[in-house]
Amino acid sequence: MTLREVKDILDAEVLVGHDQLGKEVKTAFGADLMSDVLAFAKAGSLLLTGLTNPQVIRTSDVLDIAAIIMVRGKRPSPETIRLAEELHIPILVTQYILFETAGKLYTKGIVGCVERVDDERAFS
Amino acid sequence: MWKGLTTNVLSHDAAIYENSFPVEGGTFDNAGHVSSQIKALLTRMKLSKKVVRRAALVTYEAEINICSYANRGRIHLRVTPEHVTVEAIDEGQGIADIELAMQAGYSTATERIREMGFGAGMGLCNIKNFSDFFRISSEIGKGTHLKMVIRIDKDFDGI
Ligand SMILES: Nc1ncnc2c1ncn2[C@@H]1O[C@H](COP(=O)(O)OP(=O)(O)OP(=O)(O)O)[C@@H](O)[C@H]1O
Ligand SMILES: [Mg+2]
Numbered sequence: 001m002t003l004r005e006v007k008d009i010l011d012a013e014v015l016v017g018h019d020q021l022g023k024e025v026k027t028a029f030g031a032d033l034m035s036d037v038l039a040f041a042k043a044g045s046l047l048l049t050g051l052t053n054p055q056v057i058r059t060s061d062v063l064d065i066a067a068i069i070m071v072r073g074k075r076p077s078p079e080t081i082r083l084a085e086e087l088h089i090p091i092l093v094t095q096y097i098l099f100e101t102a103g104k105l106y107t108k109g110i111v112g113c114v115e116r117v118d119d120e121r122a123f124s
Numbered sequence: 125m126w127k128g129l130t131t132n133v134l135s136h137d138a139a140i141y142e143n144s145f146p147v148e149g150g151t152f153d154n155a156g157h158v159s160s161q162i163k164a165l166l167t168r169m170k171l172s173k174k175v176v177r178r179a180a181l182v183t184y185e186a187e188i189n190i191c192s193y194a195n196r197g198r199i200h201l202r203v204t205p206e207h208v209t210v211e212a213i214d215e216g217q218g219i220a221d222i223e224l225a226m227q228a229g230y231s232t233a234t235e236r237i238r239e240m241g242f243g244a245g246m247g248l249c250n251i252k253n254f255s256d257f258f259r260i261s262s263e264i265g266k267g268t269h270l271k272m273v274i275r276i277d278k279d280f281d282g283i
Binding site: 032033034035036037038039043051053054055056058059061062063064087 | 152155156157159160163173177180181183184185188239240241242243244245246247249250
């Protein structure tokens, strides 16, 4: 699925990365805890989160996250946006809650980047 | 505490890049910028995406710990044809019980650290899991020293 389709499904506003909407994504990870994102998120995945501070961008950069979906209508600070622009990481904002955001994407074929933490270690 | 060390792979190959980056402690103002910088550097060196990602990840966890718990520190990067070696050396309170600190879920993170999305007590385990070799030493009241090595020659086999 392209980022443009993700945007449409989530009725999302694109804050950063208008030029990257053609990017393909297949998997996602959702968390408000960057510690968990670091342990489990895989390269090329979407990150669904309610956090909006600059550490979300740094974490996404380190992990090669394809795009960040900020849920519950949370808007990042100008500092966060500036950093995302600098590191070329798209930010989309949706009014849906985390559960609905994940559900809508899942129904359309996006799956978790790991299914269970006991049958696949995310160390790649 | 070496994990899975089988040969003395650590320093006999010549460095093709070596640099040291200062990290500010006790603040999140710039937290992660050294890791971003190192990631960009390694990418430019045309290392595989996997190697770059693992090196960036362990560097980031170490950098965040310096920002969270230490007064100041340095991250030293050394790249040879076979390894990426990252050392995080800080001046600070040190770790009283390393075994405890290494346990998944153990954290002394403050509210401020948790607000940034950290403090699950996963960082050091994560570093251990994503590096091929990992050593940690610490002295109370002095500081902490992490050494992480990622092998370039083989794909990570999930040890
Ligand atoms: N550089 C350091 N100096 C002093 N104490 C440290 C340092 N690094 C880690 N610690 C101590 O070890 C604990 C565990 O660290 P670890 O990185 O595993 O988890 P965390 O930082 O608490 O949470 P997370 O990394 O999951 O966000 C910390 O809470 C802290 O008490
Ligand atoms: Mg940590």
